[in-house]
Amino acid sequence: MTRTHTESRLSTSQILSNREICPGYFRMRIACGQVYQDALPGQFVMVRGVGQTFPILRRPFSIHDLNMEGGRVIGFDILYKIIGKGTEALSRGRAGEMVDVLGPLGRGFSTRGDFRRVHMVAGGIGVAPLVFLAKHFMRQGFSSSQITLFIGGRSCGDLLCLEIFQDLGIQLKVTTDDGSAGSQCLITQPLAETLKQQKPEILFACGPVPMLREVMAISRKNGIACQVSIETMMACGMGACLGCAVENRDSKEKYLHACMDGPVFEVGQIIL
Numbered sequence: 001m002t003r004t005h006t007e008s009r010l011s012t013s014q015i016l017s018n019r020e021i022c023p024g025y026f027r028m029r030i031a032c033g034q035v036y037q038d039a040l041p042g043q044f045v046m047v048r049g050v051g052q053t054f055p056i057l058r059r060p061f062s063i064h065d066l067n068m069e070g071g072r073v074i075g076f077d078i079l080y081k082i083i084g085k086g087t088e089a090l091s092r093g094r095a096g097e098m099v100d101v102l103g104p105l106g107r108g109f110s111t112r113g114d115f116r117r118v119h120m121v122a123g124g125i126g127v128a129p130l131v132f133l134a135k136h137f138m139r140q141g142f143s144s145s146q147i148t149l150f151i152g153g154r155s156c157g158d159l160l161c162l163e164i165f166q167d168l169g170i171q172l173k174v175t176t177d178d179g180s181a182g183s184q185c186l187i188t189q190p191l192a193e194t195l196k197q198q199k200p201e202i203l204f205a206c207g208p209v210p211m212l213r214e215v216m217a218i219s220r221k222n223g224i225a226c227q228v229s230i231e232t233m234m235a236c237g238m239g240a241c242l243g244c245a246v247e248n249r250d251s252k253e254k255y256l257h258a259c260m261d262g263p264v265f266e267v268g269q270i271i272l
């Protein structure tokens with residue numbers, strides 16, 4: 001299910017492309033070595049421009065997709081939203097320039113199990129790892145009819161990757177806060193309604209904490225397994241700074257750390 005950090009690599013890697021796919025959202029493709037061949041959806045990388053002095057710390061991003069050639073991974077994508085100085089600096093990166101990358105890191109989604117149907121829930125930029133997850137399931141022999149994506153955003157400009165899921169043939173349920181696309185409600189509403197008729201074996205979710213809390217509550221209420229990917233603040237990405245603590249549901253150890261124990265957690269592991 002996971003990689004350990006000792007297997008991970010620090011590299012100086014070339015940007016292959018970096019495009020603004022929607023206002024304020026970029027997709028960057030980065031060349032990589034064979035260590036990414038076994039990368040799992042939900043794992044992440046820490047990235048910073050080479051020679052970048054501010055901000056000094058790398059920023060964490062989910063692996064969004066793998067770029068394959070002849071069965072070998074030659075690059076990976078990150079999908080990111082401009083938030084502050086780090087993501088702004090990345091957005092200025094041009095093809096051919098270099099970035100400093102640490103990864104793949106963390107524990108990804110566990111996709112092994114007797115799943116006949118899965119629901120994925122994305123809030124905003126939380127869709128990033130779910131593209132990799134959907135493709136991973138389909139490489140494992142899943143058909144698109146077994147997967148439903150519930151995707152919500154503030155507005156239509158915050159709904160990313162819809163065309164990728166449509167091309168894969170995955171069923172979509174779309175909501176926006178302002179009603180500019182799909183139904184005007186929170187994405188957890190159609191999720192809860194759908195579960196009254198048909199229950200999947202598992203939910204996979206990534207998005208803002210209030211959405212994850214609600215997805216976790218829905219999963220408990222319906223007795224469905226659930227894995228959530230948490231986007232805490234991270235300084236080091238490898239267990240040194242303890243800045244990514246998440247409250248542990250098991251009282252033996254008060255905190256888990258998102259960079260090492262996550263960022264993907266089972267619903268019963270953590271208190272959000």
Ligand SMILES: Cc1cc2nc3c(=O)[nH]c(=O)nc-3n(C[C@H](O)[C@H](O)[C@H](O)COP(=O)(O)OP(=O)(O)OC[C@H]3O[C@@H](n4cnc5c(N)ncnc54)[C@H](O)[C@@H]3O)c2cc1C
Pocket residue numbers: 044055059060061062063078079080081082083084085086087088125128129230231232233234263
């Ligand atoms: C495991 C993991 C995977 C992630 N994957 C993605 C991804 O695929 N795509 C993507 O766009 N982002 C992702 N993020 C979030 C991303 O790392 C942050 O948006 C980024 O670090 C912001 O850096 P910045 O320098 O631009 O902003 P900063 O200057 O660091 O922050 C600007 C403001 O945003 C707040 N902020 C920063 N990061 C977060 C956060 N994680 N949660 C809440 N508030 C925050 C800060 O408090 C500050 O107020 C991920 C985070 C984690 C931990």
Ligand code: FES
Pocket residue numbers: 233234235236237238239240241242243244245257258259260
């Ligand atoms: S980010 Fe430093 S310990 Fe997790």
